[in-house]
Amino acid sequence: MEMQAVARRWLADQGVIQVRDGWVSDKKPGLLLTANQVAHSWAGDVFAEDLDAADQLRLTFGLLDLLGDYWVTCEIRFANEGAEGALPVDVLWDGYRERLEADRDVEAVTYSLWVDWFEDHTTSATAFAEVLGNDIDRVVVERSEDLLRRARRVLECSGPVRWTVKEPTYRTAVRVPALHSALFQGILASFHDVYGDLEPAAALALLDQLDLPANTQHLAELRHVLAAGHKNHYRSPGAWDEAVRACS
Template structure:
């Protein structure tokens, strides 16, 4: 059974099911965000599971719902020894054909705006391997990350922006702030 099916089974055990794109919890209709708010934390605190299993199930719930609150709960429950797996899961979903709206929202509204997390998050989802991203998935990831990277401090994204500006397949993904500058760091950050 794949991870998403395990999550569906876990939810069904709590009388939460999806039918024709509609979530029902004990007969009450919910949207994906409501399901996430109600059950993500409980799933990510399952005491009989290892931290790694909880992380995988958390990403399975994210795949199922594509709801931002799941990303918040995954980060809250993340054990220190699992950060590599966390970032690998973000990169994987950023390369998928379907845009990972919840992950992009997580980057834009959480990880990239916090001065403590922005440099690490940007490096992990793009900066560390930008020059190796030549596959269709890799280019999708680069474009998606560049498009939401405006809040990242300039010192963390300068090299990546300069490199992306030399690539016609990435240049258009750079935020408008880059186009408006003379390619010198903007004032302030």
């Protein structure tokens, strides 16, 4: 919340303030702006501020908390790949981990992981390790609600991560029943996502270890396509429809 307050003050210095139904800028006080419009117009400017890279990044995370808009994460990614060089990795991934553990909506953060960091195979291994893989043993031992919340969120959007990268984490997470539903969603996304990746036999073996309600939606169909050796919905057109027919 502290960085959110700092971000609010920074926006006010830019002439942007929050009102009941949105945001207004002193340049066009009669025009009501959405959070997305504010993010597009001002989030990138943080990286031009006379601050060191770590403080720029912390301020941008404060904007993310304040606006809740995915575009702020895009500006972080742009800055990380910019001419000034990569952002401080400790601040970058601490920022993601902190928000993944927060008891509030973090759709912008999980969407960013999924479509930007995890779908890009030049970054997915590092990103997955930083937000979960390096900590999965700690999750298993401590099982605090914050850690479990982070683990669930990462597992659910981990479909595009290469199977060889995520399988060890998946196998460890099986030991925690509270993560079984999220593991199922991760395996399901690994099959259905355009960039999803899995090995059918290994995924089926994991699936069979999950304690899930018998009426779990898509469980029978997923088991069917994996048993048939299919790796991905888009590589096996018709396989899912066949599974639906077989399991109906």
